[in-house]
Amino acid sequence: MDLDQRAAERAFRKWGKAATYTDGSGAEPVDCRVIRDREIDEFDDEERVRVPRIELSLLVSEVGAYSSGAVIALAGVAYTVRKRLEDDGVVWRVQVDG
Numbered sequence: 001m002d003l004d005q006r007a008a009e010r011a012f013r014k015w016g017k018a019a020t021y022t023d024g025s026g027a028e029p030v031d032c033r034v035i036r037d038r039e040i041d042e043f044d045d046e047e048r049v050r051v052p053r054i055e056l057s058l059l060v061s062e063v064g065a066y067s068s069g070a071v072i073a074l075a076g077v078a079y080t081v082r083k084r085l086e087d088d089g090v091v092w093r094v095q096v097d098g
Contacts, residue, residue: 005061008090011035012059019074021058023067032062034074037093055085057093066092 016033023030037055056072056079063070070081072094079096086093 004090021063022071
């Protein structure tokens with residue numbers, strides 16, 4: 001295990017919230033920890049209306065391969081993964097619809 005992995009695991013133990021990840025393949029949901037990175041406003045495609053955008057981070061070691069359309073259940077809310085924003089091999093940050 002490298003330093004990046006250990007640092008990420010410490011951060012998720014400290015700030016992560018208990019969640020479940022379902023990849024959409026029919027496999028059982030996986031327990032994981034999620035950090036809610038941002039809840040920001042962005043402009044829609046026509047740049048006329050601000051719409052909320054929620055970003056979540058997950059440990060790759062807990063959830064495995066990325067799957068668009070996966071569902072993350074966090075604090076009683078089901079979020080559907082819209083797209084992956086970052087992936088450093090240790091943590092992914094995804095944009096979700098909630």
